[in-house]
Amino acid sequence: MTDWHSDEYAQAQDAADPLSALREEFLVPRHQGRDMAYFCGNSLGLQPRAARSHVEEVLQKWATEAVEGHFTGRAQWMDYHALVRAPLAEVVGAEASEVVAMNSLTANLHLMLVSFYRPTRERPAILMEAGAFPSDRYALESQVRFHGFDPATDLIELAPDAADGTISMAAIERVFAEHGHRIALACWPGVQYRTGQAFDLAEFTRLGHAAGAIVGFDCAHAAGNLPLALHDSGADFAVWCHYKYLNSGPGAVAGCFVHARHARTDRPRFAGWWGHVAETRFRMGPEFVPTPGADGWQLSNPPILGLAPLRGSLEVFQRAGMHALRERSKRLTAYLERLIHQRLDDVLAIVTPADPDSRGAQLSLRVAGGRERGRGLFEYLAADGVLGDWREPDVIRISPAPSYNTHADILRFVRAVEAWRGAGA
Numbered sequence: 001m002t003d004w005h006s007d008e009y010a011q012a013q014d015a016a017d018p019l020s021a022l023r024e025e026f027l028v029p030r031h032q033g034r035d036m037a038y039f040c041g042n043s044l045g046l047q048p049r050a051a052r053s054h055v056e057e058v059l060q061k062w063a064t065e066a067v068e069g070h071f072t073g074r075a076q077w078m079d080y081h082a083l084v085r086a087p088l089a090e091v092v093g094a095e096a097s098e099v100v101a102m103n104s105l106t107a108n109l110h111l112m113l114v115s116f117y118r119p120t121r122e123r124p125a126i127l128m129e130a131g132a133f134p135s136d137r138y139a140l141e142s143q144v145r146f147h148g149f150d151p152a153t154d155l156i157e158l159a160p161d162a163a164d165g166t167i168s169m170a171a172i173e174r175v176f177a178e179h180g181h182r183i184a185l186a187c188w189p190g191v192q193y194r195t196g197q198a199f200d201l202a203e204f205t206r207l208g209h210a211a212g213a214i215v216g217f218d219c220a221h222a223a224g225n226l227p228l229a230l231h232d233s234g235a236d237f238a239v240w241c242h243y244k245y246l247n248s249g250p251g252a253v254a255g256c257f258v259h260a261r262h263a264r265t266d267r268p269r270f271a272g273w274w275g276h277v278a279e280t281r282f283r284m285g286p287e288f289v290p291t292p293g294a295d296g297w298q299l300s301n302p303p304i305l306g307l308a309p310l311r312g313s314l315e316v317f318q319r320a321g322m323h324a325l326r327e328r329s330k331r332l333t334a335y336l337e338r339l340i341h342q343r344l345d346d347v348l349a350i351v352t353p354a355d356p357d358s359r360g361a362q363l364s365l366r367v368a369g370g371r372e373r374g375r376g377l378f379e380y381l382a383a384d385g386v387l388g389d390w391r392e393p394d395v396i397r398i399s400p401a402p403s404y405n406t407h408a409d410i411l412r413f414v415r416a417v418e419a420w421r422g423a424g425a
């Protein structure tokens with residue numbers, strides 16, 4: 001019988017997988033003389049080695065060419081955001097003209113809502129999940145108020161219908177059946193940040209559109225985690241950040257998707273000069289003419305230093321391929337799940353759905369015995385160089401990232417929990 005709990009097994013799994021070599025492309029933080037077992041890629045992905053060289057290239061260009069840097073070389077700043085367009089479109093499953101890297105996630109959400117949330121007296125509401133990431137709720141609630149409507153009635157928050165805190169498609173179908181006629185816009189997560197539940201974006205979009213609503217997704221926890229098919233999903237828009245699974249550094253420039261059917265929309269938008277068609281932007285005329293596609297929502301000339309690490313990160317995704325990364329991710333998460341069931345069932349309850357297609361890399365683990373005990377375990381692990389992240393009141397999220405985590409990291413996590421239990425905690 002296979003001993004999944006042995007070093008030999010973990011090492012053999014890592015050795016058999018060519019993608020294990022990707023770890024060398026990342027800087028893994030050290031803890032007491034050895035690499036950390038870092039499981040926080042759902043919060044801040046590790047630094048790709050290529051990030052530094054791209055940042056240094058920009059600094060060097062600035063030092064030696066100054067303003068001329070806008071117009072010289074392949075990585076000229078004038079078109080810099082276009083360098084990330086094709087690889088980014090591949091990661092999220094979109095046409096190149098449907099994606100743009102700009103601003104931050106919450107800012108992009110607001111810009112999308114300006115164009116796509118057009119409430120009327122008959123149809124004023126936004127549908128969202130209850131327990132959403134707070135920034136999303138703040139953004140959506142403030143938009144409802146901004147249009148003069150009342151969040152108490154016009155911000156519909158669908159609560160989880162399953163005991164584990166997940167939301168079924170049936171519940172989503174029911175809420176559209178009941179409130180669909182009043183819903184102007186539905187904003188939904190690609191992957192829920194607390195539970196790790198992944199949603200069928202195409203099915204959600206189908207239900208939303210059938211009810212007459214605009215559909216947008218927050219893919220903060222989905223982009224770079226699962227292969228997305230944003231174009232084929234039919235979604236009207238999506239937003240995400242690049243510092244989680246896309247490894248582009250703290251506060252990295254975010255992403256935005258606008259479906260091709262809206263490429264030439266005459267919906268209202270908040271305009272800025274970088275959204276103006278490139279050909280005539282520098283005539284500096286008074287009238288705004290939007291660039292067709294997602295580029296037309298840009299406001300400012302982009303932060304080149306902020307975009308540079310994203311170039312480095314996307315090179316890794318291009319080399320590995322999103323689908324191959326996902327296959328490795330499924331293997332890693334299944335290994336974690338199997339060891340937890342085999343060894344830690346008395347300590348950790350898995351909140352995340354068991355169906356691999358209904359989750360990404362992350363497993364959310366509820367610690368038996370409540371908050372104090374959970375905090376105790378979390379801190380024990382951190383002191384041992386095993387870093388997950390903590391969600392109140394009693395959940396540790398462990399997210400094995402396929403580009404740098406290994407089976408050996410996972411075994412180390414499991415053994416650390418066993419050692420903590422063995423110490424009588």
Ligand SMILES: *Cc1c(COP(=O)(O)O)cnc(C)c1O
Pocket residue numbers: 104105106107133135136189193218220221241
């Ligand atoms: C990480 C995350 C955010 C963070 O928003 P920023 O604008 O990047 O600070 C927002 N929403 C969700 C769902 C997230 O997971």
